[in-house]
Amino acid sequence: MQIERLVTGIYAANCYIVHGGELNEAMVVDPGGNVKDIVGYLQKRKLKAKKIVLTHGHLDHIGAAEELRRITNAEILIHKKDAYMLHDAERNMSAMSGGDNISFHEDGLLKDGDTIRVDGINAVVIHTPGHSAGGICLKIEDALFSGDTLFRGSIGRTDLDKGSMGTLMSSIMDKLMIFPDDTRVFPGHGPETTIGIERKSNPFILQMRK
Ligand SMILES: [Zn+2]
Numbered sequence: 695m696q697i698e699r700l701v702t703g704i705y706a707a708n709c710y711i712v713h714g715g716e717l718n719e720a721m722v723v724d725p726g727g728n729v730k731d732i733v734g735y736l737q738k739r740k741l742k743a744k745k746i747v748l749t750h751g752h753l754d755h756i757g758a759a760e761e762l763r764r765i766t767n768a769e770i771l772i773h774k775k776d777a778y779m780l781h782d783a784e785r786n787m788s789a790m791s792g793g794d795n796i797s798f799h800e801d802g803l804l805k806d807g808d809t810i811r812v813d814g815i816n817a818v819v820i821h822t823p824g825h826s827a828g829g830i831c832l833k834i835e836d837a838l839f840s841g842d843t844l845f846r847g848s849i850g851r852t853d854l855d856k857g858s859m860g861t862l863m864s865s866i867m868d869k870l871m872i873f874p875d876d877t878r879v880f881p882g883h884g885p886e887t888t889i890g891i892e893r894k895s896n897p898f899i900l901q902m903r904k
């Protein structure tokens with residue numbers, strides 16, 4: 695499995711392109727913007743994007759999804775509880791961003807435990823509400839794509855629509871901290887980390903132990 699990180703959009707969200715199978719097909723996680731860079735990477739590697747998976751419905755993670763779908767014909771997938779945000783520029787906050795209004799429809803809905811398959815890559819959907827109602831993480835082999843649920847040394851904000859600190863901490867402790875220390879974590883913003891590093895040093899997680 696190969697994982698390419700592209701930093702996209704005005705909020706510097708991480709877009710991940712996951713590939714490595716025999717068919718040269720790719721899964722794109724959170725195309726937040728810079729569609730030309732994403733398409734450029736796909737073309738350089740002769741990859742065909744098949745699925746666009748959105749960890750949640752905030753503008754900084756979805757900004758290039760519709761155009762990427764138009765160019766590649768890939769399917770857009772999001773958890774059923776965050777789909778409403780895609781349909782409405784107020785709900786995904788693009789209406790307040792000063793940029794283009796974003797609104798489009800998904801091709802499929804996800805729920806906890808689903809497996810998204812692309813060219814030998816099996817991504818298991820983990821519903822991790824708290825930052826938003828339908829936020830998800832994706833587990834692929836030893837890699838965890840954590841969206842805005844877990845960051846290196848921090849966690850997602852909980853003051854937005856349907857956010858909840860208690861729910862977010864339960865998601866992190868009950869659904870992510872169960873993985874082994876060497877699990878690689880690829881967050882929605884900022885650098886890569888591991889479950890072990892976060893277990894030892896993330897102040898929000900350490901506080902839960904007290
Ligand atoms: Zn977010």
Ligand SMILES: [Zn+2]
Nearest residue numbers: 707754842882
């Ligand atoms: Zn974000």
